[in-house]
Amino acid sequence: MLPKSVWLENLDVIAKHNNEADMGHHSYRLGMNEYGDLTTEEATAMLNGVRRSDFVNGSTFLPPNNLKLPKTVDWRKEGYVTPIKNQGRCGSCWAFSAIAALEGQHFRKTGKLVALSEQNLVDCSKENLGCIWGLPKNAYTYISRNGGIDTEESYPYSGRKDTCKFQQSKVGATCTGFVQVTSGELNLQKAVASVGPISVGIDASRPSFLLYKEGVYDDDACSPLMSFIHDVVVVGYGTFQGKDYWLVKNSWGTSWGMKGYIMMSRNKDNQCGISSHALYPTV
Numbered sequence: 001m002l003p004k005s006v007w008l009e010n011l012d013v014i015a016k017h018n019n020e021a022d023m024g025h026h027s028y029r030l031g032m033n034e035y036g037d038l039t040t041e042e043a044t045a046m047l048n049g050v051r052r053s054d055f056v057n058g059s060t061f062l063p064p065n066n067l068k069l070p071k072t073v074d075w076r077k078e079g080y081v082t083p084i085k086n087q088g089r090c091g092s093c094w095a096f097s098a099i100a101a102l103e104g105q106h107f108r109k110t111g112k113l114v115a116l117s118e119q120n121l122v123d124c125s126k127e128n129l130g131c132i133w134g135l136p137k138n139a140y141t142y143i144s145r146n147g148g149i150d151t152e153e154s155y156p157y158s159g160r161k162d163t164c165k166f167q168q169s170k171v172g173a174t175c176t177g178f179v180q181v182t183s184g185e186l187n188l189q190k191a192v193a194s195v196g197p198i199s200v201g202i203d204a205s206r207p208s209f210l211l212y213k214e215g216v217y218d219d220d221a222c223s224p225l226m227s228f229i230h231d232v233v234v235v236g237y238g239t240f241q242g243k244d245y246w247l248v249k250n251s252w253g254t255s256w257g258m259k260g261y262i263m264m265s266r267n268k269d270n271q272c273g274i275s276s277h278a279l280y281p282t283v
Contacts, residue, residue, distance in 0.1 A: 003037035010036045014211055021215070027243055028263075031213030033256045044205045046089050047252070048230040059282075061181045063190040073193050074236035074247060080104040080196050081235050082115045084260030086253035088159035094134035095121040096251035097199045097231035098281070101136070102149070104197035104235075105283045106173040114172040117155035123164045130161030136199045136231060140178040140281045148174040174283065181278035185267055188246075188275040189237060197235045197249070201277035202264070204230035209272075212257050216243040218265045224273035234274070237266055246274060 014030040021029050035043055075081055082103050087096055095118040107113045121128065125142040128134030143149045148171030155165060181191045181198065191198050203226035204210070208219045236247035245263035254260045265271045 028215030030211040072238035090131035098136035098139035100233040101199040115152040175281040201229035202272040222272040
């Protein structure tokens with residue numbers, strides 16, 4: 001289909017869904033964004049650059065003893081989260097998710113919020129394949145072996161794979177490895193509450209996700225058993241209008257969703273597989 005035809009078709013999808021939302025049939029609304037000219041298949045191929053993988057070489061998250069879970073967490077308010085970024089039409093979500101979690105852990109350790117370079121990973125992390133696909137755990141392995149990751153300011157994002165231009169003198173943060181969070185929404189909740197932003201993989205193949213605008217995203221067809229996934233980062237959780245949600249930072253710019261964020265259903269049988277591939281870096 002031509003991009004204009006897809007755009008017009010998506011406008012119809014949005015109008016129909018929002019009319020149903022007005023009647024109380026949905027807990028979220030859709031809206032046009034910069035990806036509205038893509039079919040679901042095109043968006044999945046272009047933007048979801050992660051393949052399912054078992055964890056190796058990582059330790060397992062153990063929650064603190066006597067952890068009391070707060071009802072609401074939002075690490076943005078505590079200074080852990082940099083502004084929304086945009087991966088463009090490059091399957092580098094793995095890099096943005098890995099970096100967002102590392103930015104949070106670096107802040108937790110140093111008290112300094114430093115924007116780090118996704119392009120450094122796209123160009124230099126040889127265990128990943130740039131704009132084709134990658135894994136956050138491979139990103140952390142690269143950073144630990146490399147002696148750090150450059151700042152975003154010194155190594156800005158271009159949206160395409162290029163030659164490696166890493167400079168040791170421009171390192172903004174380091175990491176020593178990663179910790180995996182055992183599958184399960186309660187485990188993820190404990191990790192988010194006690195550690196900070198957590199890298200997760202989700203099923204983002206639904207048209208409703210591509211066109212999400214606001215509200216608590218709830219699509220029963222969003223599978224927890226995905227084989228090709230999109231990496232994002234959970235920066236909090238809470239309850240909105242009686243529905244539990246995960247507060248998720250995406251890497252599709254501020255025109256998408258709630259200025260780049262989405263509230264995803266929580267405690268709904270691991271909808272979209274949000275707790276199945278969770279991890280964070282050690283610093």
